[in-house]
Amino acid sequence: MAYLEINxxxxxxxxxxxxxxxxxxxxxxxxxxxxGPNGAGKSTLIRIINRIxxxxxxxxxxxxxxxxxxxxxxxxxxxxERGLYKKMKVGDHIVYLGRxxxxxxxxxxxxxxxxxxxxxxxxxxNKKVENLSKGMQQKVQFIGTVIHRPPLLIFDEPFSxxxxxxxxxxxxxxxxxxxxxSTILFSTHNMASVEEVCQQITLLxxxxxxxSGSVDEVKQQHKKNIIAVQTPDKIEPNPELFxxxxxxxxxxxxxxxxLDPGVQVRDAINWLNEHYxxxxxxxxxxxxxxxxxxxxxxxNTENNG
Amino acid sequence: MxxxxxxxxxxxxxxxxxxxxxxxxxxxxxLFILIAAVPIGMAYLNDKGSDVQQIAVIDETGRYAxxxxxxxxxxxxxxxxxxxxxxxxxxxxxxxxxxAIVIIPRNVDSTGVVNIYSEGTITPxxxxxxxxxxxxxxxxxxxxxxxxxxxxxxxDKAHVDxxxxxxxxxxxxxxxxxxDAAMGLGFLLSFITYMxxxxxxxxxxxxxxxxxxxxxxxxxxxSCRPFQLMLGKIIGVGLVGLTQMAIWVVLLAIVGxxxxxxxxxxxxxxxxxxxxxxxxxxxxxxxxxxTRQVLSINYVPIIVNFVLxxxxxxxxxxxLFAGLGxxxxxxxxxxxxxTPVILIMLIAFxxxxxxxxxxxxxxxxxxxxxxxxxxxxMMVRLPFGVPTWQLILSIVxxxxxxxxxxxxxxxxxxxxxxxxxxxxxxxxLFKWIK
Numbered sequence: 001m002a003y004l005e006i007n008x009x010x011x012x013x014x015x016x017x018x019x020x021x022x023x024x025x026x027x028x029x030x031x032x033x034x035x036g037p038n039g040a041g042k043s044t045l046i047r048i049i050n051r052i053x054x055x056x057x058x059x060x061x062x063x064x065x066x067x068x069x070x071x072x073x074x075x076x077x078x079x080x081e082r083g084l085y086k087k088m089k090v091g092d093h094i095v096y097l098g099r100x101x102x103x104x105x106x107x108x109x110x111x112x113x114x115x116x117x118x119x120x121x122x123x124x125x126n127k128k129v130e131n132l133s134k135g136m137q138q139k140v141q142f143i144g145t146v147i148h149r150p151p152l153l154i155f156d157e158p159f160s161x162x163x164x165x166x167x168x169x170x171x172x173x174x175x176x177x178x179x180x181x182s183t184i185l186f187s188t189h190n191m192a193s194v195e196e197v198c199q200q201i202t203l204l205x206x207x208x209x210x211x212s213g214s215v216d217e218v219k220q221q222h223k224k225n226i227i228a229v230q231t232p233d234k235i236e237p238n239p240e241l242f243x244x245x246x247x248x249x250x251x252x253x254x255x256x257x258x259l260d261p262g263v264q265v266r267d268a269i270n271w272l273n274e275h276y277x278x279x280x281x282x283x284x285x286x287x288x289x290x291x292x293x294x295x296x297x298x299x300n301t302e303n304n305g
Numbered sequence: 306m307x308x309x310x311x312x313x314x315x316x317x318x319x320x321x322x323x324x325x326x327x328x329x330x331x332x333x334x335x336l337f338i339l340i341a342a343v344p345i346g347m348a349y350l351n352d353k354g355s356d357v358q359q360i361a362v363i364d365e366t367g368r369y370a371x372x373x374x375x376x377x378x379x380x381x382x383x384x385x386x387x388x389x390x391x392x393x394x395x396x397x398x399x400x401x402x403x404x405a406i407v408i409i410p411r412n413v414d415s416t417g418v419v420n421i422y423s424e425g426t427i428t429p430x431x432x433x434x435x436x437x438x439x440x441x442x443x444x445x446x447x448x449x450x451x452x453x454x455x456x457x458x459x460x461d462k463a464h465v466d467x468x469x470x471x472x473x474x475x476x477x478x479x480x481x482x483x484x485d486a487a488m489g490l491g492f493l494l495s496f497i498t499y500m501x502x503x504x505x506x507x508x509x510x511x512x513x514x515x516x517x518x519x520x521x522x523x524x525x526x527x528s529c530r531p532f533q534l535m536l537g538k539i540i541g542v543g544l545v546g547l548t549q550m551a552i553w554v555v556l557l558a559i560v561g562x563x564x565x566x567x568x569x570x571x572x573x574x575x576x577x578x579x580x581x582x583x584x585x586x587x588x589x590x591x592x593x594x595x596t597r598q599v600l601s602i603n604y605v606p607i608i609v610n611f612v613l614x615x616x617x618x619x620x621x622x623x624x625l626f627a628g629l630g631x632x633x634x635x636x637x638x639x640x641x642x643x644t645p646v647i648l649i650m651l652i653a654f655x656x657x658x659x660x661x662x663x664x665x666x667x668x669x670x671x672x673x674x675x676x677x678x679x680x681x682x683m684m685v686r687l688p689f690g691v692p693t694w695q696l697i698l699s700i701v702x703x704x705x706x707x708x709x710x711x712x713x714x715x716x717x718x719x720x721x722x723x724x725x726x727x728x729x730x731x732x733x734l735f736k737w738i739k
Binding site: 014047050051052069072073075077078079081082083084085086087088096097099100101102141144145 | 528
């Protein structure tokens with residue numbers, strides 16, 4: 001049994017269907033990527049988990065139990081469109097968010113101090129939010145999301161608005177939270193970060209799950225049997241084994257060969273080794289970015305056709 | 306419940322802690338004082354700043370010039386009538402040292418006409434001073450000329466002011482009723498309700514829109530129910546309003562006490578002048594009657610009902626404003642929704658004024674029962690006595706409607722706060738309620 005289970009959730013708005021029988025199982029202590037193009041239904045699903053919206057059909061269980069309104073204290077939610085009360089003091093604001101999630105005042109204050117210290121924001125505690133830079137406001141927002149030590153964290157585009165240095169710091173914090181046992185649902189368009197941090201993913205398109213599984217599995221499923229070969233020689237195509245692809249502009253020294261259907265990697269490499277001076281080879285797996293684009297485009301043409 | 310308290314506290318502090326609130330709370334009474342004080346101060350400065358005018362009084366009768374006493378503004382110089390043959394020459398010869406010449410003609414007793422000559426403009430103040438003083442003096446002289454002993458006293462006795470006192474028969478026996486004071490109180494309470502609902506209703510709407518444009522709202526509703534947030538706002542802002550009113554009442558009491566003691570003192574210093582003393586006594590009579598009226602009003606039911614109508618009206622309109630505010634992205638878009646609401650409020654306010662003339666008329670009765678106008682109109686009717694069944698019907702309707710509106714507003718709010726982009730129409734709002 002997974003920590004967060006979404007089973008067959010349906011949500012209709014007045015005329016259009018936002019979620020059409022979506023299921024998703026998130027294991028405890030993992031980072032789970034929720035992917036999909038704009039308008040696929042990600043925000044609706046996240047809002048249903050947060051109990052901001054109610055599902056028309058289907059169930060959401062947390063730790064094996066049907067979720068209730070009281071469970072929102074177990075969730076920390078960082079929405080994509082974020083904001084803070086501009087006129088509130090940083091410290092008061094964080095404590096307010098913590099207490100709304102059910103913390104005691106003393107606990108919230110202690111936790112606030114710990115986090116401000118960790119993000120080097122201590123001297124801003126009594127400043128108004130509007131006096132902070134955008135990056136600092138994002139950090140305050142992040143602290144407000146995690147202050148109550150929720151076992152389930154939902155981050156919608158967490159890295160937007162962060163410079164590379166701060167994004168890296170944020171990534172470290174997110175990984176640390178996972179290592180402490182938090183379960184993290186991570187929604188983003190940034191496929192590079194998906195490959196870096198996610199173990200599992202679900203790809204939504206047009207209100208439905210079109211792809212799901214572990215990042216490695218998904219990549220294996222989508223591999224195109226391409227091998228990058230390093231050799232000083234010029235390889236000619238072999239009609240029985242492989243064809244030659246145009247080189248990757250970023251890695252021009254590698255020769256890309258595409259195996260013909262049914263050909264084993266070992267056979268191709270053996271043949272190449274006999275005929276050329278091989279210095280190395282690697283199997284090319286598609287990036288999540290490529291898989292994303294391919295899946296979404298394929299489904300779209302399928303739908304339109 | 307804890308969350309609701311947190312939200313109320315935050316909402317309250319976010320407004321009360323602002324500089325603008327402090328400025329507004331202290332500034333409003335100051336503004337009123339200024340509005341009242343500026344004309345008085347200006348008139349005072351105007352009088353004080355001008356030079357004393359030299360007025361020559363040519364009294365051909367020789368009897369009345371002495372009545373014109375010099376003061377801060379005018380220096381009257383009596384000149385015997387037979388010494389001046391040509392007033393114009395006399396004026397010219399003064400080389401500008403005279404501002405005007407008053408000629409009291411020999412036949413003034415029969416004609417009652419006095420002339421003032423000047424090259425400059427003759428001020429209304431001078432004309433009224435001369436008219437007032439001479440009229441009294443000449444009238445007294447006429448009475449004296451009749452030669453009837455004690456005539457003055459007889460005339461004074463014959464002078465009558467009619468004071469109408471209305472007495473109401475009630476279960477407690479005869480009771481002096483209180484038309485003026487009651488009407489004043491009714492207006493005051495209805496105006497307070499009207500102002501409060503408009504001011505703080507708008508404040509709630511702005512607070513809703515601010516959270517929406519800030520995008521903080523999604524974080525907050527992931528921690529509490531939207532209804533809690535809306536209710537917290539309504540209660541929080543309501544408490545702000547009560548705080549502000551309490552501060553104003555305290556300020557008013559302080560100003561009243563200070564002003565009262567100041568006027569008391571000035572009354573004593575001028576007490577020596579008989580004319581002044583007379584008017585003071587007269588004023589006291591009016592004051593006494595007014596005080597009696599004020600004391601005769603039965604306050605307990607009025608205050609209980611005021612609190613009920615005030616709360617009901619505030620809940621109704623503030624929920625409406627919160628719901629409507631949630632449907633727009635920015636304050637400037639709000640007018641399409643708020644205009645009808647403000648129109649209803651205005652109708653209620655004018656109905657209240659109209660109903661004061663005839664508090665038992667059909668319009669007054671209807672408007673005081675219909676929930677959207679009743680909080681304002683009933684306040685005007687209340688001091689005149691309202692049949693119990695009307696009162697109960699009106700209050701039940703008001704609270705029933707207020708709760709229904711709150712429920713509908715909450716449904717709109719729930720959808721509205723997360724609705725961005727395309728402007729919502731009234732049609733959308735109805736869809737959201739369903």
